[in-house]
Amino acid sequence: MAKEENAMTRFEPRPLQEIKLLQEEYLVEPHPKSKWMPYSAEAGRAVVYKLKSIRSGVFYALKVFKNRFRDSEVVGGAERLIKFSSIPGMKAAERRVVLPDEPLARQFADLQFAVIMPWIEGRTWFDILESTKTGHKFSRDGAAHLCERFLGTVRQLESRRLAHTDLSPGNIMFDLARFSVELLDLEDMYSPDFPAPRHIESVRGSKGYRNVDAINNHHLWRPEADRFSAAIISAEILMMTESHLVMEMTGDGFFSETENRLRLSDRFESAKTLLDDFSPSFSAAFQQAWFAQSLEACPTVDTLYGCIADIARQQNSSPSSILVSFEHKTVREHSNSTPPGTGPIVDWAPLPTVTWEQPSASHPSPAHTSSNQPAVASSQKTSRTKVSGTGKQKRPRNRDYWIAAFIAFVLAIATNTPGLLWIIPILFVIWLLTHE
Numbered sequence: 277m278a279k280e281e282n283a284m285t286r287f288e289p290r291p292l293q294e295i296k297l298l299q300e301e302y303l304v305e306p307h308p309k310s311k312w313m314p315y316s317a318e319a320g321r322a323v324v325y326k327l328k329s330i331r332s333g334v335f336y337a338l339k340v341f342k343n344r345f346r347d348s349e350v351v352g353g354a355e356r357l358i359k360f361s362s363i364p365g366m367k368a369a370e371r372r373v374v375l376p377d378e379p380l381a382r383q384f385a386d387l388q389f390a391v392i393m394p395w396i397e398g399r400t401w402f403d404i405l406e407s408t409k410t411g412h413k414f415s416r417d418g419a420a421h422l423c424e425r426f427l428g429t430v431r432q433l434e435s436r437r438l439a440h441t442d443l444s445p446g447n448i449m450f451d452l453a454r455f456s457v458e459l460l461d462l463e464d465m466y467s468p469d470f471p472a473p474r475h476i477e478s479v480r481g482s483k484g485y486r487n488v489d490a491i492n493n494h495h496l497w498r499p500e501a502d503r504f505s506a507a508i509i510s511a512e513i514l515m516m517t518e519s520h521l522v523m524e525m526t527g528d529g530f531f532s533e534t535e536n537r538l539r540l541s542d543r544f545e546s547a548k549t550l551l552d553d554f555s556p557s558f559s560a561a562f563q564q565a566w567f568a569q570s571l572e573a574c575p576t577v578d579t580l581y582g583c584i585a586d587i588a589r590q591q592n593s594s595p596s597s598i599l600v601s602f603e604h605k606t607v608r609e610h611s612n613s614t615p616p617g618t619g620p621i622v623d624w625a626p627l628p629t630v631t632w633e634q635p636s637a638s639h640p641s642p643a644h645t646s647s648n649q650p651a652v653a654s655s656q657k658t659s660r661t662k663v664s665g666t667g668k669q670k671r672p673r674n675r676d677y678w679i680a681a682f683i684a685f686v687l688a689i690a691t692n693t694p695g696l697l698w699i700i701p702i703l704f705v706i707w708l709l710t711h712e
Contacts, residue, residue, distance in 0.1 A: 287340060287384035289314050289325065297380055297392065298372055302327040302336065319446070321345045321463070326395060335395035340386055345463070349474065350389040351375070356470055357462055360438070365429035365457050367394050396458045401509065402445035404452075404516075406527045414516040416554075417591035418598030421455050423513040424588040427581040429457045430506045434499075434577045439466040441496045443505035444482035445529060452598050466497050473497065481505060484529040489571050496571075503574035507565035510580055511547055514558075518550050558583035 289295060291306035291314045305326040307313040315326040322345065325338045341350065354371045361370035374381050374390040381387040399407075414422070426448070433439060440447070441464045449458040464479050473479065479497045480490040487504035490496050512530050515521045524530060524543070531543060544566060551559035561575040561583050568574045 285383075285385040287386050291315075294330070295327075295380060297338070297374055297378065297387075301330040302338075303330060305335070327392070337393045337395050338390060339393065340390045343386070346386070346389050348389065350391065350463075352471075353463060354391060356467070357465065360436075363432050363436075365432065365459050366462070367396055367458055368460050368462055370394055396449050396460070398449040398451040398456070398458060400446050400460075401448045401450065401512075402527045404450065405445055405512075405525045405529065408516075408522045408525045413519055413522045413600055414513070414598050415600050416517050417588075418455075419514050419517045420554075420584065420588040420591045422450065422452070422457075422598060423510045423584050424581070425455050425457050426450075426513065427506060427510055427577060427584060429459065430502050431577045431581045434502065437468055437499050439496075439499055439501040440464075441466050441479050441501040442481050443502050443509060444485045445509075445527060448509065455598070464497065466499060466501055468499070484532045485509065487565075487571050487574065488569055498571070500571035500574070502577060503571050504565050504568070506577045507562050507574065507580055510558075510584065511551060511562050514554050514584075515547055515550055517554075521546060521550065555583055555587045558587070 289304040291304055291311060293304045293314075295302050295304065305315045305328055307315045317324050322339045322341045325340070327336045327338050328334070329336065351373050354373045357369040357371065359369075360366050363369075371391045371393045374387050374392070376382070376388045378387070381390075430440070430443065440459055440462070442461065443459075447459060447461045449460055450456070451458075464473055476495050476497050479495045480486060480493075481496050481501070482505075485505040485508050486496070508529070508531060512525070515530060516525070521530070524546075526532070530547070531540060548559060548563065551562055558580065561580050565574040
């Protein structure tokens with residue numbers, strides 16, 4: 277009975293359902309791939325829904341926290357964050373909290389201390405890294421400008437002694453058309469004026485984007501928290517200009533902690549070669565961060581920004597497109613047979629228009645959305661599907677061959693085909709299976 281009662285208090289809205297929160301009426305937006313599902317994304321600490329104001333037509337994100345993170349601390353956090361919402365890249369700091377006495381929160385307990393925030397357009401860095409399989413890379417001038425915007429955003433925090441504490445692919449939103457950057461998941465932000473979070477020991481960043489300090493069980497709730505992760509992400513942005521490095525990217529980033537030491541060493545050398553060519557000063561700063569044994573020993577974000585700002589100013593002042601396409605086959609043959617940085621460069625052609633791959637209904641995007649495709653502002657700790665770095669095309673699944681064999685068998689029976697004839701396609705299917 278208790279379980280049934282608990283299930284009844286869960287907020288599970290239907291698409292296009294009308295709800296009223298904080299004296300405003302909203303429609304729950306349907307998923308773009310399935311009108312029967314609400315548009316939502318579940319992450320480590322919350323589920324985020326896309327809402328549309330019935331009165332104004334403006335889109336909002338409703339962040340419904342899981343039980344562990346649902347308490348009155350959310351109210352104080354929202355009050356402290358809102359004063360930073362005017363900083364470029366901090367739109368998500370503008371938030372309102374659903375209190376327990378809200379009528380809908382009395383009906384659905386998990387809506388207590390939920391927050392309503394602006395809906396942010398763009399693609400998370402996670403989405404962009406995953407989309408590399410579509411055969412796009414960054415133009416050199418576009419990458420320089422995007423990197424400058426990213427570091428400029430984090431630099432604004434650093435200058436105020438603030439830190440995001442978990443800069444990672446799911447927590448950074450890029451609008452590639454406008455070269456804009458927004459930061460998501462601000463609940464664990466560091467400020468000398470903020471009280472320490474009660475789960476401070478779990479503030480350790482994300483794999484592949486944390487210094488040895490965090491790997492060695494030191495929390496990241498401190499002003500230097502963003503130094504290492506900013507160096508890694510800005511390096512990844514620049515590495516997106518080289519095709520053979522693009523093909524090695526996955527949603528886990530380029531320097532995944534799951535890689536063995538030898539593999540990581542190879543990746544570091546590949547990155548160093550590109551960065552040396554792009555900007556020797558930035559490459560030196562990146563290497564300082566890579567080998568630093570503490571966050572304090574990493575270069576400041578301001579230092580990283582200074583290295584890349586000069587390069588961005590030397591590039592096209594207004595790049596028309598950040599994306600260029602490349603021939604998958606050429607790059608794959610090159611990446612499988614030629615050491616990184618030594619093979620021929622493919623001729624790149626700017627794309628007049630680009631449509632990014634949309635997330636599937638079963639795996640919605642972990643953050644808000646591109647201008648063409650909605651997504652939501654949720655935590656970076658989403659499930660991630662790794663993309664093979666070899667670039668080999670997937671062959672048909674075994675199940676497809678068995679289906680073909682079954683159809684051949686049924687047709688043979690239906691048409692009274694002699695056995696010696698219909699056995700031929702089945703033998704061919706068996707041969708295919710044994711040569712997978």
